[in-house]
Amino acid sequence: MQTVNLDFQQNFFQLFGLPEHYRLDNAQLDLQYHALQMQVHPDKSAHLSEAERRVSMQWATRTNEAYQTLRNPIRRARYLLELHGVDTQEETNTAMPMDFLMEQMEWREAIEEAQQASDAAELDKLETRLQHEVRQLQELLAVKLDDEQGYAAAAESVRKLKFMEKLAEEIASAFDAIDI
Numbered sequence: 001m002q003t004v005n006l007d008f009q010q011n012f013f014q015l016f017g018l019p020e021h022y023r024l025d026n027a028q029l030d031l032q033y034h035a036l037q038m039q040v041h042p043d044k045s046a047h048l049s050e051a052e053r054r055v056s057m058q059w060a061t062r063t064n065e066a067y068q069t070l071r072n073p074i075r076r077a078r079y080l081l082e083l084h085g086v087d088t089q090e091e092t093n094t095a096m097p098m099d100f101l102m103e104q105m106e107w108r109e110a111i112e113e114a115q116q117a118s119d120a121a122e123l124d125k126l127e128t129r130l131q132h133e134v135r136q137l138q139e140l141l142a143v144k145l146d147d148e149q150g151y152a153a154a155a156e157s158v159r160k161l162k163f164m165e166k167l168a169e170e171i172a173s174a175f176d177a178i179d180i
Helices: 026-040 050-071 073-083 098-116 120-147 151-179
Strands: none
Touching (some): 026 050, 050 073, 073 120, 120 151
């Protein structure tokens, strides 16, 4: 990567020279991140004035924040929606399709039953199934964001992924509980 023209007005995709898409080449993101870090790391500015060191620190922080946002699929989706003026309303809009809410209840019951039975094999199955469903929802999200520009539908998918993220945490907690 060549020297990047650093501009605080750039969005995270522009910062790394990547297209504004949900589908992302993680290897390219990693490559761009490491190259940019080489350019903005605070150690590179140790010999500069206090003001220049402060700017360097701001760039290092922004680069890290951008990388963490783009590396995480759900954060990347939120960010893309934000760029298009769409609020996912995760904190205020909990209205979900009834079938999805029923599935959530079934998931929680299955996790609780497996935990109570100390059944690590069942928790493994639930975790694998959840990972599969998350991947499917992420693929649907990619279509909605990249192909259709269906931002309202994509926001609902992000809210669903948040529910699934909580299920993953519950499965991890159940594993911890039976390992004690």
